[in-house]
Amino acid sequence: MSRLSERAERTPPSGIRRFFEIAEEMDDVVSLGVGEPDFSAPWPARKAAIDALERGQTSYTSNRGRRDLREAIEAHVTRYGHEYGADEEILVTTGVSEAMDLAMRALVDPGDVVAVAEPAYISYGPDASFAGGEVLRVPTRAEDEFRLTYDALERAGAERADLLVLCYPNNPTGAVMDASGLAEVAEFAREHDLFVLSDEVYAALTYEGEHDSIATQPGMRERTVVFNGFSKAYAMTGLRLGYAMGPPEVIDGMNRIHQYTMLSAPTTAQAAALEALESCDDAVVDMREQYDRRRRFVLSRFREMGLECFEARGAFYVFPSVPGDDEAFAEELLREAEVAVVPGRVFGDGGEGHVRVSYARSLPELREATNRIEDFLAEHR
Amino acid sequence: MDDERRRVLDLLCEDARYTAEDVARQLDLAPEDVEAHVEALENAGVVRGYTAVVDWAALDDGIVEAKVELNVELDRETGYEDISRRIAKFPEVTAFQLVSGDYDFALEVRADTMNAVSRFVSEEIAPIPEVTQTVTHYVMETYKDDGIEFDDGETDDRLSYSP
Missing domain, CATH: 3.90.1150.10 (Aspartate Aminotransferase, domain 1)
Structure with missing residues (x-):
């Protein structure tokens, strides 16, 4: 056995x-x-990590992450039209992977339905299952250039879902979504009362135009958690640092689980991330x-x-x-x-x-x- | 310089062996446009030539390289230009620049042996009437040249597959 x-x-x-x-x-x-x-x-970020170690910064940080880092994130994400407060609306995590797992555990009750726009990064489904959720796959299509559409959500029966996970710019397809495409998805989410988990870790790698976030659509901020991190934009995958931004009660719920499972994101990586935001544009x-x-x-x-x-x-x-x-x-x-x-x-x-x-x-x-x-x-x- | 031509130039500096098609693909241009830009760059004297970046130490019968600092004394009849024309002609001199600081000219000299380098400096350069001083530095090890690192290139430790 x-x-x-x-x-x-x-x-x-x-x-x-x-x-x-x-x-x-x-x-x-x-x-x-x-x-x-x-x-x-980038070297300044690596050097900041080395300096932090040299100065003996090897203790925990606050559960939510260094305050100066959260403030830098607050300022950084305004470029995407986001307004999240460092105090209550941002949580620094061990990569987006941890943040996604926390969000599922904070938002999914056993039997809840989690719609996942696919093709997608491989961890969303398992994360939802670990939290007791039922995964509902929402396939996107080559003829739509792998953008998520209102029709695709309808075809998959996503109106019965409680949560919707999407990732644009997308791994694995490279697809991006603009404001008009996201408006459709937002409309569906509002109509059927879906909460949205939007993985935007590739936001900085958008070619031809600017990154748009579903959270900036009308009525979406209160029903969306946005995920971003340092792995892709700053080439820091191994440093394992990401963050989640969302309504205070959801971030608080995620933090309550985070404090028992991770305590705080890696301190050395937080030093590198702060420098990355400050000087590596x-x-x-x-x-x-x-x-x-x-x-x-x-x-x-x-x-x-x-x-x-x-x-x-x-x-x-x-x-x-x-x-x-x-x-x-x-x-x-x-x-x-x-x-x-x-x-x-x-x-x-x-x-x-x-x-x-x-x-x-x-x-x-x-x-x-x-x-x-x-x-x-x-x-x- | 127009932006497009500048980007073509940047790619040539990255790898002069990129074909017109390689460059065209990366910049979303037609290969003929790339060729036209390259020709214009050559005609304008911006691109002066193409050469290989060589790690001479990797050859058994390698080559000796030296950096030579040169001080000169000018007079009413002789300027930097006059001296430079004379020195630039030597095939042993592979690079030659007027620089600011403690000395006037910086030379790069290449020859088959250390002996040949010092003979060249003492017999061809030092006797030039305006030259007052030479300081020769032999290159002992090259780590990087023209933007190319001389390591083993095995720096990618990523997994071959990752999600």
């Missing part, structure tokens, strides 16, 4: 685990399967410009090969459709051409028939990888 809880037993292994093991055995893999920046955190612009060039390069190459690929305008992913089954395609591409991509189905409904291609790679590597994909496609045609 298993010693594991039913919860652990029914949690499936990550869909990319198997691929990771195959790739481990190979030595010339160009990986476009990476979900993190290829840059290091230029570095972010520079990284974004580089991603943008690579994005154009990859899109142009895929179109040349005849892979259908919509114009992804966010994050650092493109999501081409591939011939045949996406999982078989990804495995053959890895074994034969030694290029790693992630099958779209790993990210839920709507992802089948596509693969996620990350362009968080240097241009020479992207050139090599796209050449290999081109040859692979030619051989299999």
Whole structure:
């Protein structure tokens, strides 16, 4: 008899685990399967972390995170039209991952329905399940460029949901949503009294236009928690630092769980994050410009090969459709051409028939990888 | 310079072997436009040439590099320009600049051996009448040149797959 809880037993292994093991055995893999920046955190942020350690700042911070960091976040997010107070409406967490888990546990009662717009980052469903929620998948479609629409919510029967999780700019598709698209989703949420969890960790990586947040739609601020963090924009994935912003009672509920499970987000990372907000805007612009060039390069190459690929305008992913089954395609591409991509189905409904291609790679590597994909496609045609 | 041409130039500085198509893809331009920009940059004397960034230490029969500081004394008939024209012609001199600070010119000199470098400096440079002093620094190790780091390049410790 298993010693594991039913919860652990029914949690499936990550869909990319198997691929990771195959790739481990190979030595010339160009990986476009990476979900993190290829840059290091900007030097001032790294130095701030080193300085904090040097000064012996190794104790806990307040549960909600350093006050000066929360104030810097309050000021920073006004660029997206957000107004959240440092005192009661911002919680600093160990990555967006922790914040998402806290929000689910603070908002979901057993049996509550959590609608997840898919394809999506892989943790939303499990987070909802851990909290006792029932997951309702809301597939988005290639013909909508993977934007969430009123119709998609209706088709999936999301009116019976209590919560809606969405992520734009989107991992894995690279899709973004503008104010008019978000207005539709907001309308649905208000009509059916859904609370929204909006993961905006890729907000700073929006190309061609500005990032829009659903929380700035009329009547949405009081029914939305916004998630953001330092991992993607500032290339600080390993420092594990994110934050949640929302109505005071929800942030308070999340903090009550946070104080028992995490106590406070990593102190060293908070020092780096504060410096990042204060002095690293230029570095972010520079990284974004580089991603943008690579994005154009990859899109142009895929179109040349005849892979259908919509114009992804966010994050650092493109999501081409591939011939045949996406999982078989990804495995053959890895074994034969030694290029790693992630099958779209790993990210839920709507992802089948596509693969996620990350362009968080240097241009020479992207050139090599796209050449290999081109040859692979030619051989299999 | 127009913004588009500047971006083409930035990419050439990143990697001069980018093809016109590589550049065009990244900047969303037509390859012909990229070629036109490059030609204009060359014609205007902005782009002066293309060369390889070499780690000479990686060659068995490597090359010796030295930085040479040069002080000169000018008179009514001779200016920096006159001296520079003479010195720039030596093939051993790979870079040559007038600089501010403690000395006048900074030279980079390359030759097959240390001996050849010092012979070149003492026999070709030092005897020039205006030259009052030379200080030669041999390069012992290069860590970075023209923006390219001379490490093993194995700095990516990311997992091959991550969500």
